[in-house]
Amino acid sequence: MRRQNVAAAVVAMALVTGCGTAAAPTAPATAPPTPTVTRAPTPIPTPTPTATPSIAWVELQPEAAIDVAGAGVIPAVTDGTALWAVAPNALLKIDPKTNDVESLDAPVMNDDTTLALADDGLWVARWAGDKLYRLDPNTAEVQVESTLDTPVNIQFMGDDMWIGDESKHSMFRVDRSTGEIDPSSQVNGSAYAASGLGDFWFMSGTHVQRMDPTTKEVEATIDLTGKSNCASGIGGTFPDSVWTGCLERETHELSVARIDPTTNTVAQVLTLPPSAGGGFVTIGADTWYLGNNADADHNAFAALIRIDLATGEMDRFYSLPGVSPDGSVFVGDALWIQDELGHRLLKIDLADLNAP
Secondary structure: OOOOOOOOOOOOOOOOOOOOOOOOOOOOOOOOOOOOOOOOOOOOOOOOOEOOOOOOOEEOOOOEEEEOOOOOOOOEEEOOOOEEEEEOOEEEEEOOOOOOEEEEEOOOOOOOEEEEEEOOEEEEEEOOOOEEEEEOOOOOOEEEEEEOOOEEEEEEEOOEEEEEEOOOOEEEEEOOOOOOEOHHHOEEOOOOOEEEOOEEEEEEOOEEEEEOOOOOOEEEEEEOOOOOOOOOEEEEEOOOEEEEEEEEEEEEOOEEEEEEOOOOEEEEEEEOOOEEEEEEEEEOOEEEEEEEEEOOOOOEEEEEEEEEOOOOEEEEEEEEEOOOEEEEEEEOOEEEEEEOOOOEEEEEEHHHHOOO
16 A cells, blocks of 8 residues: 655654756866865764653543545645545545535545645645646636646745656656646655755655755765664654654554754654654644554554653653554644544544643
């Protein structure tokens, strides 16, 4: 089964954008070639992984559950007022205050679709359908339609919109008036990149690459070898809460790394309770890990763990039994979790997360 990018959710589970390189000027014939100088960053000791504490899980019950037809990942997005989610051939517009649902006919599918809201409309990437659409978010009317190979992971950088091509393992800049890509903008190896501080951030093996999408210059390489075994994507919130994340099939002890984009170093390594991976969500000043966990009897549950960035400690542990999360969206006073196996959206009241 295809799993969509951490950030989406991962990160969200995740969690939230160039032209070709110009030719160098010709040096005078009498001048020797100028050597390329690579500045090595000042070594900064890698933090010691935070030990997993003794955990007392507190069970949460959702305030509301909205059933979503179909199977697989449930894409969702918010503008801060309404919540949109995907069912087979239907865009669900949800009022997060009343939980009322309006179903709009739309060219979308569970597990196949990536959503992104912008000032010009709701952008929809259809991975299996090889399509990119811009829809009116209130009516689902198709405003722009184009054909793209395996489109995933929509990112914005200033006024530029970028999209990942999974088959080419690359990001491309998109003409927002036509939905067509600019082939010269290709950023190799970055199909699931996160945008932050004017750059793309993505995993390359055991390294985080920071790349300027305009010049294609690698501005930093952060080595995670032996530091994080949950590092297939980048998510979180720039610049203060940027984390590695992953989704795996087996539950085991995982470590995640927090990246400091101001120094391009590993700021923190956190050892999680046994998990099959997950991502991060920011709620106000708090950072939460949302993961796929299992108990000793292999019963699945969603884990919500709060991380105190000041101390680096995990200090709250909530569980949602029987839930298989693939991401979340925070809107209003609630966190909405996409439950893949349950085919539903679960509403978790912020007051429950803040309870002592």
